[in-house]
Amino acid sequence: MSAKPPLLEVKDLAVSYGSLRAVKGISLEVHEGEIVTLMGANGAGKSSILSALSGLTPFQGTVRFDGQDLRRVPADRIVALGMAHVPEGRGIFGDLTVRENLRLATWIRHDREGIRADTERVLDRFPRLRDRLEQPGGTLSGGEQQMLAVARALMSRAKLLLLDEPSMGLSPVLVREIFGILQEINRQGVTLLLVEQNANMALRIASRGYVLETGQVAFSGASGDLRSDPRVRKAYLGG
Amino acid sequence: MVYFLQQTLNALQLGSLYALIALGYTMVYGILRLINFAHGDLFMVGAFAAFGIAAWLGWPFVPTLLLSMAAVAALGVLIERLAYKPLRQAPKMSAVITALGVGIFLEHLMLVFNPYPRHMPELMPVHLWTVGRLSLSSHQVLIIGLSLVLMLILDWVVMRTKLGLAMRAIAWNGRIVPLMGVPVNRVISATFAMGAALGAAAGTLYAMAYPVIDPYMGVLVGWKAFIAAVVGGIGNVRGAVLGGFILAGVEIGVAAFLPTTYRDFISFGLLLVLLVVRPHGLLGRPRLEKV
Ligand SMILES: Nc1ncnc2c1ncn2[C@@H]1O[C@H](COP(=O)(O)OP(=O)(O)OP(=O)(O)O)[C@@H](O)[C@H]1O
Ligand SMILES: [Mg+2]
Numbered sequence: 001m002s003a004k005p006p007l008l009e010v011k012d013l014a015v016s017y018g019s020l021r022a023v024k025g026i027s028l029e030v031h032e033g034e035i036v037t038l039m040g041a042n043g044a045g046k047s048s049i050l051s052a053l054s055g056l057t058p059f060q061g062t063v064r065f066d067g068q069d070l071r072r073v074p075a076d077r078i079v080a081l082g083m084a085h086v087p088e089g090r091g092i093f094g095d096l097t098v099r100e101n102l103r104l105a106t107w108i109r110h111d112r113e114g115i116r117a118d119t120e121r122v123l124d125r126f127p128r129l130r131d132r133l134e135q136p137g138g139t140l141s142g143g144e145q146q147m148l149a150v151a152r153a154l155m156s157r158a159k160l161l162l163l164d165e166p167s168m169g170l171s172p173v174l175v176r177e178i179f180g181i182l183q184e185i186n187r188q189g190v191t192l193l194l195v196e197q198n199a200n201m202a203l204r205i206a207s208r209g210y211v212l213e214t215g216q217v218a219f220s221g222a223s224g225d226l227r228s229d230p231r232v233r234k235a236y237l238g239g
Numbered sequence: 240m241v242y243f244l245q246q247t248l249n250a251l252q253l254g255s256l257y258a259l260i261a262l263g264y265t266m267v268y269g270i271l272r273l274i275n276f277a278h279g280d281l282f283m284v285g286a287f288a289a290f291g292i293a294a295w296l297g298w299p300f301v302p303t304l305l306l307s308m309a310a311v312a313a314l315g316v317l318i319e320r321l322a323y324k325p326l327r328q329a330p331k332m333s334a335v336i337t338a339l340g341v342g343i344f345l346e347h348l349m350l351v352f353n354p355y356p357r358h359m360p361e362l363m364p365v366h367l368w369t370v371g372r373l374s375l376s377s378h379q380v381l382i383i384g385l386s387l388v389l390m391l392i393l394d395w396v397v398m399r400t401k402l403g404l405a406m407r408a409i410a411w412n413g414r415i416v417p418l419m420g421v422p423v424n425r426v427i428s429a430t431f432a433m434g435a436a437l438g439a440a441a442g443t444l445y446a447m448a449y450p451v452i453d454p455y456m457g458v459l460v461g462w463k464a465f466i467a468a469v470v471g472g473i474g475n476v477r478g479a480v481l482g483g484f485i486l487a488g489v490e491i492g493v494a495a496f497l498p499t500t501y502r503d504f505i506s507f508g509l510l511l512v513l514l515v516v517r518p519h520g521l522l523g524r525p526r527l528e529k530v
Contacts, residue, residue, distance in 0.1 A: 054418060055417065056414070056415070056417065056418070074417065074422070075417030075418060076417045076419075076420050076421055076422045076423070079417075079418065079419065079420035080420055084418070085418045087415050087418060091412065091415040091418065093407070093408040093411045093412065094411055095407065095411060096404060096407055096408060096411070100404050100407075103401065103404060104401065104404045104405060104408055104419050104421070105419050105420070106401075107401060107405065107419055107420040107421045108420035152419070156419075156420055
């Protein structure tokens, strides 16, 4: 019996901006059903990796998702394959209402009934959004925008969510709430690749992690091992 | 009073045409932050397309209008693909200058085939109704009515359809729109097609109302429609319509009281003052900065 191939398989991924090499050949794997976290200091290259995976940024190396080589697949087709990227800063369209933000994410879908049912489902999951359906996205609080960003990604029926610092700028209570929801989403079968600076929170819900330093993987392993690794503790877990 | 009503009708007719053209400027600007200075010339090509279809094929109004709109829509898309798309990452000024160049190219291409002004054949008979001393022509009704219908359709597309959502999302933050599964290039093409088609409709109607057409007809009208779009708040669809009617109202108002040679001087002066007071235009607003 051979194990199932990983849902996402990244080999020697490199991203350059002009002469700046932001990501210098990293490899990682995410298996179906996992929560994997990608940690690292500011400028380590975390967002660049996610942008490469979702097709926003050109890259070198190979990326396989669900058996498909993603080289030269445009970003909008990658969404259709089942990968959704919740970008850094949430990427809410400020003068579209909450409802319109959700609807836009169903561009690739044509199953009216399924869309309606999924809208109800995500609104049940994020009741605060239900109360604000007709409000412009730009008027939501940071936490509400983060919820909308996750809700929107769910509307595309993604198998894999790429989340770029969902805890950024949120109060500890809200971070716990959002991480709880992420865990729940994962239990329902969605795989998560979670970029975080909040290593404590991230390692709590992830099964494995990668630690990035200046565009390279410095450490990787099971969450428990990373949490007890003195080097990781010193750099990312506050001693 | 009758005089006032008569002038109002004239202003509504002219305003409808300005508004239709202004929409093309504002849509393209909204989505690409590009001032498509070739747009006035698309209006001109629309008039000539209608002329060609009517003169050589002898088609009646409706198919003439539709074919002119379709042909110019295709031209608009082609121009975007060939001339603007390669410059999308270049400084905005390069694309703006390219647009000016495309406009001059279109004018002179038309000049090759039409060295003299053309007289537009009648696409449909004109009825004239008079109520007291007020006279209303069927062309006026057609122009105002059809423009209104087209504007309502456009407003519906922009505000209610997924395509419209995508256009507004690109206007807000185009970089991440692909993450929604939206093929941005196709949305941009659709935007150019719609703007160009509206310009061609304006060209066709304009040629019916003012039946002598020449390859430079789009220059001044284009500038005026562009200014109407700016006055309304460029990037804002309803603003473009409002700006078109305001500009026409001011022009006709000025011409009613002063020699026509003063018209453009005074109306543009007034608009400049308005822009000093409201730099983002009437319905434009400085955007709520995104987080
Ligand atoms: N569009 C760009 N053009 C040029 N350089 C860029 C661009 N995007 C990122 N960089 C550079 O690439 C490096 C990695 O950036 P990236 O945003 O991937 O880091 P990050 O790990 O996500 O950081 P943070 O935690 O601050 O979000 C940085 O040095 C950054 O300045
Ligand atoms: Mg980042």
